[in-house]
Amino acid sequence: MAQIFLVEDEERVSAVTKKALEENHHIVDIVTDGAQAVKKFPIKQYDLVILDIMLPYLTGIEVCRHIRQKNKTVPILMLTALNSVDDKVKGLNIGADDYLVKPFHLKELQARVEALLRRNTSDHIPVITQGKISLNTANNTVEREGRKIILTTKECALLELLMHNNDKILTRQTIAEKVWGISFDTGTNVVDVYVNYLRNKIEKGFTDKYIHTVIGKGYIFKTEQD
Structure with a gap:
């Protein structure tokens, strides 16, 4: 991708x-x-x-x-x-x-x-940096403030999509299609589950939060803190 x-x-x-x-x-x-x-x-x-x-x-x-x-x-x-x-x-x-x-x-x-x-x-080393987060897509790891965090393949793909679209709202349908290659089923919460996995790994214990829920629309990755 x-x-x-x-x-x-x-x-x-x-x-x-x-x-x-x-x-x-x-x-x-x-x-x-x-x-x-x-x-x-x-x-x-x-x-x-x-x-x-x-x-x-x-x-x-x-x-x-x-x-x-x-x-x-x-x-x-x-x-x-x-x-x-x-x-x-x-x-x-x-x-x-x-x-x-x-x-x-x-x-x-x-x-x-x-x-x-x-x-x-x-x-080139496939590293994406936004804010205090650096994502290495070659080995599915995140570096944040001196800590190394290991992601699963899907968590990495999800974070890559969000970071590439910094400050842009992504719908659950778009995320499902880009990360899983499937049409979004309104009866499943797979996107929400994986966003929660990511938040627990890359935000828990840190002050700055990057992944935000946009009610009724989807999710947005923001480096500027409110």
Whole structure:
């Protein structure tokens, strides 16, 4: 499960791309122009960027250059309708990792995305840090204020989802689909049970609380304390 930043101004392309990526259990944020991309990118921690070269306000090349100034390692896959060697070379020279020419087959998109994610994972320790919590997804452990906490696989997947969506409300349905790969059954409390497991492990005995219940909606992970 990866957090993917999709920058695409064609609504049809962004919709089918998002659906294809979500089929592989990834989380996709979409913006539709270069200015939005430059503004939003530093706010969240992304595992991959998919970037159209022809965008309003700022071009994909300009956005790619900006991203590389902020983050030297996040994989960038550029989309283009221009099958020009010069355009590809320009993008690769400023930091893009791969190119895909429109129109593309969704299976090829999925394959390239997975290849870039594997390459990035092999090169870097998969640690996510929010507030005073650091989650290592390779060994299912949390470091908090000098303590090491061991999680189960599902607890780790749940915490990863919450941390990747810092300050964003996640419904029980979304959590069930992303963590367990199932449609949410209103008759089960599996999500609530696992949230309680997590709270007992990563919050019990600590002052700051990160996982909050939003009545009637779901859960939210917040690093800013009220």
